Amino acid sequence: MSDIYTEKVKDHFMNPRNVGEIKDADGVGTVGNPTCGDVMTIYLKIKDEKIIDIKFKTFGCAAAIASTSIATEMVKGKTLDEAYRLTREDVAQELGGLPAIKMHCSNLAADALKKAIDDYRKK
Amino acid sequence: MKKIYMDYGSSTVVDAEVIQDMIPYFNEDYGNASSIHSYGRKAFDAIEKAREQVANIINAEPDEIVFTSGGTESDNLAIKGIAEKYDHEKNTKGYQIITSSVEHPAVLETCKYLEEKGFNIKYLSVDKYGIIDLDELEKSISKDTFLISIMYANNEIGTIQPIKEIGKIARKNNILFHTDAVQAIGKIPIDINELNIDLLSISSHKIHGPKGVGALYIRRAVKLQTISHGGGHEKGIRSSTYNTPGIVGLGKACEISKKNMQKDVEKITKLRDNLIQNLQDIQESYLNGHPEKRLCNNVHFRFTGIEGESLNLMLDDKGIAAATGSACSSKKLKPSHVLMALGLKPEEAHGSLRLTIGKYTTKEEIEYTSKVIPEIVNKLRVMSPLWNR
Numbered sequence: 001m002s003d004i005y006t007e008k009v010k011d012h013f014m015n016p017r018n019v020g021e022i023k024d025a026d027g028v029g030t031v032g033n034p035t036c037g038d039v040m041t042i043y044l045k046i047k048d049e050k051i052i053d054i055k056f057k058t059f060g061c062a063a064a065i066a067s068t069s070i071a072t073e074m075v076k077g078k079t080l081d082e083a084y085r086l087t088r089e090d091v092a093q094e095l096g097g098l099p100a101i102k103m104h105c106s107n108l109a110a111d112a113l114k115k116a117i118d119d120y121r122k123k
Numbered sequence: 124m125k126k127i128y129m130d131y132g133s134s135t136v137v138d139a140e141v142i143q144d145m146i147p148y149f150n151e152d153y154g155n156a157s158s159i160h161s162y163g164r165k166a167f168d169a170i171e172k173a174r175e176q177v178a179n180i181i182n183a184e185p186d187e188i189v190f191t192s193g194g195t196e197s198d199n200l201a202i203k204g205i206a207e208k209y210d211h212e213k214n215t216k217g218y219q220i221i222t223s224s225v226e227h228p229a230v231l232e233t234c235k236y237l238e239e240k241g242f243n244i245k246y247l248s249v250d251k252y253g254i255i256d257l258d259e260l261e262k263s264i265s266k267d268t269f270l271i272s273i274m275y276a277n278n279e280i281g282t283i284q285p286i287k288e289i290g291k292i293a294r295k296n297n298i299l300f301h302t303d304a305v306q307a308i309g310k311i312p313i314d315i316n317e318l319n320i321d322l323l324s325i326s327s328h329k330i331h332g333p334k335g336v337g338a339l340y341i342r343r344a345v346k347l348q349t350i351s352h353g354g355g356h357e358k359g360i361r362s363s364t365y366n367t368p369g370i371v372g373l374g375k376a377c378e379i380s381k382k383n384m385q386k387d388v389e390k391i392t393k394l395r396d397n398l399i400q401n402l403q404d405i406q407e408s409y410l411n412g413h414p415e416k417r418l419c420n421n422v423h424f425r426f427t428g429i430e431g432e433s434l435n436l437m438l439d440d441k442g443i444a445a446a447t448g449s450a451c452s453s454k455k456l457k458p459s460h461v462l463m464a465l466g467l468k469p470e471e472a473h474g475s476l477r478l479t480i481g482k483y484t485t486k487e488e489i490e491y492t493s494k495v496i497p498e499i500v501n502k503l504r505v506m507s508p509l510w511n512r
Binding site: 019030034036061062064 | 428429430432433436437440458468469470473505506507508509510
């Protein structure tokens with residue numbers, strides 16, 4: 001596999017965690033644009049202001065898939081306030097870094113998560 | 124783990140016979156081919172033999188072959204070299220070049236450069252298969268047109284252009300015709316006289332020769348301006364010390380290609396058709412390029428709902444080396460200009476896969492690939508928000 005990605009990216013790309021949908025989700029956030037080649041949706045199940053379950057679906061490159069996968073792991077069990085503070089940089093750092101070119105286009109998991117939390121809070 | 128090479132369109136393994144022929148020019152007859160001593164004369168003779176071998180594959184004369192560093196340089200030399208012979212003023216023959224929107228970047232970027240220099244460039248559109256419209260070509264010709272540059276076969280989707288018809292139109296209008304034949308050489312029998320081709324680009328490493336060497340066929344009556352000044356090699360058209368081992372390798376690769384073309388093409392076509400058939404069984408999979416007018420070794424698909432880089436990396440994990448037209452794998456982050464010219468949407472272009480096979484591809488490799496691809500497509504679709512069938 002390409003050396004542009006770290007072992008951790010490869011692991012999360014080949015074996016993504018928390019793939020799927022939550023049918024009765026409390027919050028859903030989709031970001032990206034098929035034109036750019038990356039779209040991701042995050043589904044949240046929330047209880048007492050905590051994320052008790054999280055699932056995702058991603059269309060995109062290895063960086064896009066790996067970053068969503070690891071982001072779901074990073075916030076599962078966290079309070080909404082904690083999760084809301086997750087940044088793109090946190091995700092990239094947890095993956096051991098991402099190629100510069102992928103930082104802005106594919107590393108959208110934190111944005112999707114914020115959108116899902118906003119969606120819950122609006123309800 | 125299995126290792127399967129399905130990227131012959133990018134580059135190929137150098138044939139053992141080619142390597143054998145090249146070796147003496149590294150460590151025995153290593154003299155400068157321009158030198159008068161015996162070392163130099165031996166190198167010179169080897170180069171002239173290679174010139175014949177290259178000329179033979181397109182039915183040209185040896186003195187119509189100029190050696191270059193590869194396909195890109197050949198394209199640059201042909202287009203800039205001809206353009207510089209002409210004025211680029213409006214209402215003069217020298218103002219306009221006609222090319223297509225699906226050319227290799229070596230042609231496209233050269234044309235864009237000339238556009239900045241004041242030339243008028245007409246980029247012909249293509250149909251959904253990637254074929255130019257001959258009527259549009261004829262209508263685009265004016266008294267200002269001095270060069271048509273249309274590729275023989277497309278490097279991404281394998282579509283073969285109506286070269287014979289283009290050649291006729293060019294000749295009828297007294298316009299020079301250049302074709303980038305990098306992908307076609309060794310896969311399609313080419314006769315430059317029958318096809319009215321005036322300039323033709325060749326690359327060595329696509330036909331089991333070494334990298335870093337190529338050739339440009341220049342019809343004898345055609346004069347062009349050099350783009351690399353120096354010691355006056357190649358009759359002043361392309362100065363640079365002769366890359367003797369590379370040139371010898373290209374010559375041998377052409378000889379082998381020509382000798383085995385019919386047999387190789389027959390075998391490769393069968394394998395290609397087999398692979399296409401198998402991949403067409405995948406739900407919402409689409410063959411890009413023309414179903415018949417396509418290179419014998421090109422299989423190019425797009426799959427709804429998935430992205431090409433992911434697909435390629437997962438294939439690589441299974442030992443299969445392939446290519447994609449996805450933006451994510453390109454440096455510019457833009458989907459392939461070829462796929463966009465076909466009228467595909469960006470998200471369709473992102474989900475594309477190019478498999479290019481060759482003379483060493485086996486039936487077993489096709490079977491393995493046909494088994495692995497549907498599994499990966501399915502795995503990626505399960506996690507895709509754009510797929511909810």
